[in-house]
Amino acid sequence: MENSKVENLFGAIGFGFPENTEELKAFDKAFEDYKFEGNVDKINPRKILSDIKQSNTKVTRIDYHKRTVLAAEIVYKLQGEYTLGHLKLQKLMYLCQHTTSMSLHTNFLKQAMGPYDPNLMRSIDKQFKVNKWFEYSHKDYPKYKALDRVGEHKEWFERYFEEQLFDIDFLLEKFRKYKTDQVEIIATVFACWKEAVECNELINNELIVKKFYLWHKDKAKFEKERIVKAIEWMTNEGICPS
Structure with a gap:
């Protein structure tokens, strides 16, 4: 040089x-x-480039609108289900985003209830009311009440997610009757599995279970058998990181 x-x-x-x-x-x-402490076997160039692109990308109104439209479709399809609340909605958005590799502005963090974006629900609830699509009430069941313009998100949804329409519908039907804790387990397993893939680790049930319990101390409430069953179900259904 x-x-x-x-x-x-x-x-x-x-x-x-x-x-x-x-x-x-x-x-x-x-x-x-x-001393260089990095583990070259766990360096993932694709993830590094992806993180750089995300950090340099300016968030626009379209980005916020796009995620609101996805949330609206989920609520529109599942609004009559008593299991649908903020937590299940977030987990379904997370799974939709990461199983289809869609571009969506979210910031899911490691929280007690699994991958969770603390600012996402406030923004979506506000936009639902502004657009007169839905209104959320934590006291009522179902928690989402349809407003005057319910369904008007459809045109935007089909435009934004043209390539993921089938996959999104598949996920929503799979999880239609699932309770919040079931979706929480699956979303957390998915996040742990995804982390292992990005770190080029050898994927097996024991590794994912270990990561699941290390996620947060509150995860100890779930029996190992339930986690293993979730992994097997996800494998059979193809709902897992690639």
Whole structure:
């Protein structure tokens, strides 16, 4: 590498290039105990590039509208189900997003109830009322009440998700009668499985179960047998990370 290129590299990471023997000795002394701790077997270039793209992408009104439309379709299809609330809606949005690799602006974090975006529901509830599609009430069953313009999201839904229409409908029908805790288990298993895939780990039931319990201390409430059954069901149904 030419000296000018080396100087540019050191400058870019905050170091001046050593220009004499004393500076070279000082540089060597500063880094004599440095060890590279990264595991090259777990580096996933595709994930790194994906994270960079996401961090550099400006969020637009269309991004917010798109996720509201997806939520509206889920509620529209399942509004009569007593099992549908904020938690189940979020988990279904998470599964729709990651089983179809759709582009959707969300920020699902590791929460006690599984992958959860704390700001997502407030935004969606607000937009539901603005658009006069639905109104949410945590006291009532069903929790979503249809408003005057219910169903008007359909045109947008078919436009935004043209390539995922079949897969979304498949998921919604599969989970129509599922209770909140069942969907929570499956979404958390999916997230743990996805993490293992991204880290290039050897996928097996024991690894996923271990990650499940490490997710949050509250996961201890679920028996191992239920988690293993969820993994087997997801495998048979094809609802798992690729």
